[in-house]
Amino acid sequence: MELVPVAVVALLVLAYSLVSKRLEDTFITGPMVFVTAGILLGPAGFGLIGEDMSSGALRLLAEATIVLILYTDAIRIDLRLLRSQIGIPARLLGIGLPLTLLLGTLVGWALLDGLQIWDVALLAAVLAPTDAALGQSVVESPAVPIRVRQSINVESGLNDGLMLPIISVFIAFAAVQEGAAEEAWLLFTVRQIGFGVLVGVVSGWVGGQLINRSVERAWMTGVARQLATLAIGVTAFAGAEILEGNGFVAAFVAGLAFGAIARHHGVGAQEFTANEGRLLMLLTFLVFGIAVVGPAVDLPDWRMVLYAIASLTVIRMVPVAISLLGSKLGRPTVWFIGWFGPRGLASILFAVFILDEADLPATDRILEVAALVILLSVFLHGISSHPLAERYGAWFRSMDDPSMPEARDVEPMPIRRMSDRYRR
Numbered sequence: 001m002e003l004v005p006v007a008v009v010a011l012l013v014l015a016y017s018l019v020s021k022r023l024e025d026t027f028i029t030g031p032m033v034f035v036t037a038g039i040l041l042g043p044a045g046f047g048l049i050g051e052d053m054s055s056g057a058l059r060l061l062a063e064a065t066i067v068l069i070l071y072t073d074a075i076r077i078d079l080r081l082l083r084s085q086i087g088i089p090a091r092l093l094g095i096g097l098p099l100t101l102l103l104g105t106l107v108g109w110a111l112l113d114g115l116q117i118w119d120v121a122l123l124a125a126v127l128a129p130t131d132a133a134l135g136q137s138v139v140e141s142p143a144v145p146i147r148v149r150q151s152i153n154v155e156s157g158l159n160d161g162l163m164l165p166i167i168s169v170f171i172a173f174a175a176v177q178e179g180a181a182e183e184a185w186l187l188f189t190v191r192q193i194g195f196g197v198l199v200g201v202v203s204g205w206v207g208g209q210l211i212n213r214s215v216e217r218a219w220m221t222g223v224a225r226q227l228a229t230l231a232i233g234v235t236a237f238a239g240a241e242i243l244e245g246n247g248f249v250a251a252f253v254a255g256l257a258f259g260a261i262a263r264h265h266g267v268g269a270q271e272f273t274a275n276e277g278r279l280l281m282l283l284t285f286l287v288f289g290i291a292v293v294g295p296a297v298d299l300p301d302w303r304m305v306l307y308a309i310a311s312l313t314v315i316r317m318v319p320v321a322i323s324l325l326g327s328k329l330g331r332p333t334v335w336f337i338g339w340f341g342p343r344g345l346a347s348i349l350f351a352v353f354i355l356d357e358a359d360l361p362a363t364d365r366i367l368e369v370a371a372l373v374i375l376l377s378v379f380l381h382g383i384s385s386h387p388l389a390e391r392y393g394a395w396f397r398s399m400d401d402p403s404m405p406e407a408r409d410v411e412p413m414p415i416r417r418m419s420d421r422y423r424r
Contacts, residue, residue, distance in 0.1 A: 005049035009286065012037055013279070029382040031134060031285045031344065035375065038289020049290065065280050065349065067251045070161060071233030074255025088151035089158065091323040092337070097159055099319030100128050101166075107315055111307045112369065118174035119362040125167045126351050126370050127311050131344030132156040134378060135385035138340050143393025145406040148333060152340055160346040161252045167350055168192045168246050174360055195245025200236050200253025207232035207254070208262035232258055248353065281345055285378075288348050292371045300372050308373045312380065316341040328405050336392045342381035343374050 016023075016033055023033075041048045104124030109117060132139050132153050139153050172192075211228055214220045220228070233251050240250035300308075317338030324334050351370045354363060396406060 008041060008049050009283070012041075012286070013282075016282075027383045027386060029134065029136065029378075030282050031378045032382050034282045034285040035289040035293060035378055038286045038291075039294050042290035042294050044294025063349075063352070065284050065345070067233060067237045067248065068230070068280070070164075070248060071230075071236070071251040071255040074161065074252045075229075075259040076157075086154065088147070088324070088327065088329075088337075089154040091327065092151070092155045092320060093159060093162065094323075096319045096323035097128060097162065099322060100316060101125060103319060104128065104311060104315045107310050108307060108369075111303050111310075112365070113303065114365060115362050116174070118170060119360065119366060122167065122170045122174055122354060123366045123369055124315075125163055125170050126347050126354065126366070127315075127343050127373055129160040129163050129343070129346035129350070130156040130316075130341040131346055131377075132340070132342070134342035134344045134381045135340045135389075137385040138389045141386075141389040141393065143396075144389050145396055148337065148406055152337060156341075160350075163346075163350065164246065164249050164252060165193045165196075167353065168249070171354065171360075174362075191244055192246040193249060195243045196240045196247070196249030197253050199240040199243065199245055200250035201257050203232055203236035203239060203250065204254035204257025204259075205261065207235070208258045208260075212262050229258070284345060284348060288371075288374070292348075292351075292367065293375050300368070304369050304372055307369060308376050311343070311373045312341075312377055313339075330395075330399070330404065330406065332392060332395050333406050336388070339388070340381065340385070343377040347374050 012034075016030070020030075023029075039045055101121070101124050104127060105117070105121045108115065108120035108123055112120060112123075115123070130152075132155075135152075138144060139149050141149070207228070211220070211225060214228075215225065233254055236250040236254035237247035241247040317335065320338035320341070321334050324337070329337075347370060351367050354360075354366060360366075396404075401407065
């Protein structure tokens with residue numbers, strides 16, 4: 001075993017941990033630190049780690065992360081409470097998300113040469129989910145109205161789960177476009193979604209019932225309850241994959257099913273992901289910098305750069321503005337929500353998912369563009385989150401109008417996005 005990379009990564013985690021509290025008072029975020037470290041320490045930099053690292057290492061880490069986090073995040077979702085508080089997020093997810101997909105596809109079709117229509121649609125789908133934690137100052141700032149903060153957080157907590165089946169369908173259409181038999185890929189799509197949902201429901205419901213019965217009989221210890229809860233998510237993922245279904249969809253659906261009947265038993269598992277999961281996600285950004293960013297975006301062409309800028313601005317902000325028409329929110333609120341749609345961990349994981357599931361000629365091109373968008377988002381949203389939150393908060397206070405929709409208080413939702421565990 002090569003111990004130099006292990007020592008370098010361990011020292012990086014130690015160094016970041018020692019100054020993490022001080023960094024909270026600056027614009028520097030954890031993802032910024034680890035992506036930059038990956039670029040500098042990897043083959044594109046000093047070559048201290050990652051000389052033999054391929055996308056397989058990122059894929060393995062990303063798969064473990066997405067299964068763990070999608071499952072435990074889904075457990076948190078209280079569907080009854082969500083229905084009573086989802087006003088703004090419902091607009092963002094029901095109107096803004098489809099429009100973002102459509103606009104991202106149209107702009108990509110016009111700008112990016114060498115990609116077919118379903119390739120561009122795949123790219124747009126990878127970049128559609130948002131990552132509120134990249135602008136942590138926004139969702140934590142007391143200067144920002146709680147309704148606005150929660151809307152951004154809930155949107156980012158749900159859109160990754162919604163995008164999983166859509167990406168699976170787009171992969172199937174892209175494969176048909178590249179010459180695969182249409183019947184085979186339609187069957188693939190049905191199998192991916194169908195078995196994913198079926199295995200997820202059965203695993204979550206049966207597993208929750210078993211834990212409920214065991215706890216009622218005092219057969220389980222507290223630690224074993226946490227382990228069993230996590231084991232249900234892994235079982236759902238593995239079971240769906242064995243049946244050639246979508247394991248990620250299964251993990252998310254299993255979390256929803258488990259949460260519906262045994263959410264109180266999943267508290268310990270959620271706390272596990274709040275700590276160990278944070279480290280796992282920061283390491284994902286590190287490996288992303290090593291294996292993807294350095295090799296992929298060494299010399300991006302102008303079309304890639306223009307699309308990346310558009311992805312973070314008009315492709316996100318125009319659909320958000322349309323979705324919030326009639327909400328009576330102030331114009332600064334609309335543009336504030338529109339800007340804080342960072343692309344982070346979910347986009348990394350979905351890009352890796354395409355590498356794992358699709359054998360398409362355009363896969364490398366999709367990954368290059370997605371990597372550039374994510375890299376820009378990590379820095380631009382990280383740097384701007386604190387000053388813009390303060391400026392927006394100052395505008396809100398200057399209005400001094402308790403009848404504004406932004407001023408309406410809401411009960412905190414028990415949802416945190418898949419990457420909400422890592423801090424600044």
